[in-house]
Amino acid sequence: MQGAVAINTLLRRPQDADAARQFCVARQSEALEDDAVTAAAYYRQQAQTTPAPFWLARAAGEAVSPEVRSDFPAPTQPLALALSAAIVQEPVAEGAFITRRPALRHPGLRRPMAFVRNVPVSALIPQGEAAQSAQDMMRRWLVHLTERDVGALLAMFWRRGILVPAR
Secondary structure: OHHHHHHHHHHHOHHHHHHHHHHHHHHHHHHHHHHHHHHHHHHHHHHHHOOOHHHHHHOOOOOOOOOOOOOOOOOOOEEEEOOOOEEEEEEEEEOOEEEEEEEEEOOOOOOOEOEEOOEEHHHOOOOOOOOEEHHHHHHHHOOOOOHHHHHHHHHHHHHOOOEEEOO
């Protein structure tokens, strides 16, 4: 599907050709990383029963998971966007075309995030604003998202270190 959207963009919106190419390269890189992690898991499994150099050498690849907090911010906790997070222009699939949109980039995310339930992430992230409490941020998000989605999003942003205690 992603390839079809990219080709459609190349044919019908040549001004977005560079974005379509970057999008395809990024998705292919992700697929290669996934395959390497999966293969390494199989090699590790085999190396446990047959610890030959062939299996051991290939068992080295391992998924790197970001540090995850287990707690949750207090409702009145002032929060800010982590210094390692940024809103950047990224190629994204939007409908039948690849286009550039503001997206959240952070080491705790597998790829830049441009939308949350079809809401532009740039409308949800406090950029250059004074710190907001967790409850104020959630209240603001309720304009765009359901209560359940708001809670899940705050938890995910907090646990992955995208939102941090304000200083």
